[in-house]
Amino acid sequence: MKEQRRTIGFVCPSCRNSVVADRSLFSLAAGNMTLPCPCGKSSLLVDYTDRDEFDITVPCPSCGEQHSVRLTRPQLMGHRLLGFSCPRTGIDSCYIGEEDAVFAAMPRLEQTLDKQQEQQEQEGTFLDENVMSEVLGELRDIAQRGDISCTCGSKRFTMDIHYSSVELHCADCGGVLRLRAATLDDLTDLCAKSKLTIHGR
Numbered sequence: 717m718k719e720q721r722r723t724i725g726f727v728c729p730s731c732r733n734s735v736v737a738d739r740s741l742f743s744l745a746a747g748n749m750t751l752p753c754p755c756g757k758s759s760l761l762v763d764y765t766d767r768d769e770f771d772i773t774v775p776c777p778s779c780g781e782q783h784s785v786r787l788t789r790p791q792l793m794g795h796r797l798l799g800f801s802c803p804r805t806g807i808d809s810c811y812i813g814e815e816d817a818v819f820a821a822m823p824r825l826e827q828t829l830d831k832q833q834e835q836q837e838q839e840g841t842f843l844d845e846n847v848m849s850e851v852l853g854e855l856r857d858i859a860q861r862g863d864i865s866c867t868c869g870s871k872r873f874t875m876d877i878h879y880s881s882v883e884l885h886c887a888d889c890g891g892v893l894r895l896r897a898a899t900l901d902d903l904t905d906l907c908a909k910s911k912l913t914i915h916g917r
């Protein structure tokens with residue numbers, strides 16, 4: 717008998733890259749399966765209940781929360797493509813199904829997310845308002861200490877605030893430092909740094 721497999725795809729809320737992986741039904745039913753994004757900031761979880769159900773927890777790129785869905789084995793295995801949409805934004809957060817169907821669906825999701833991000837940047841909203849305001853506060857503190865500099869020797873920079881990140885641009889050489897501002901982990905990372913260095917050109 718052919719081994720039953722499912723392909724799972726989601727978009728990391730932190731680095732915005734697509735994560736797609738293939739898992740056997742056997743490994744899914746072993747429970748406690750994590751599908752981490754290579755950036756280490758988010759992961760999708762699949763747990764297995766004693767009633768032959770699969771609990772899937774998805775990091776949602778459009779609202780920044782996590783969503784959970786419970787699927788029976790026939791639901792999990794019986795569809796060419798299953799999409800789960802965010803209850804807040806209506807945008808899909810995860811696909812499960814056959815490999816080619818999942819790979820076909822991911823680029824459309826990326827485009828939709830890009831469009832949402834553009835729109836929200838125009839409206840001046842952020843993926844996580846609290847994280848962003850904390851990140852900006854922390855950046856202000858570091859800047860006031862004079863601890864932001866560029867490898868070209870400059871200490872002058874401009875700041876670009878995006879939907880889930882902040883870019884520091886060296887005012888002299890145009891070098892860029894991109895800082896994530898999507899999750900609490902991003903904030904913790906930033907707070908752990910005493911100095912920020914822009915890599916100059």
Ligand SMILES: [Zn+2]
Pocket residue numbers: 728729730731732733753754755756757758
């Ligand atoms: Zn990531």
Ligand SMILES: [Zn+2]
Pocket residue numbers: 776777778779780781783802803804805809
């Ligand atoms: Zn969501």
Ligand SMILES: [Zn+2]
Pocket residue numbers: 866867868869870886887888889890891914915916917
């Ligand atoms: Zn520079």
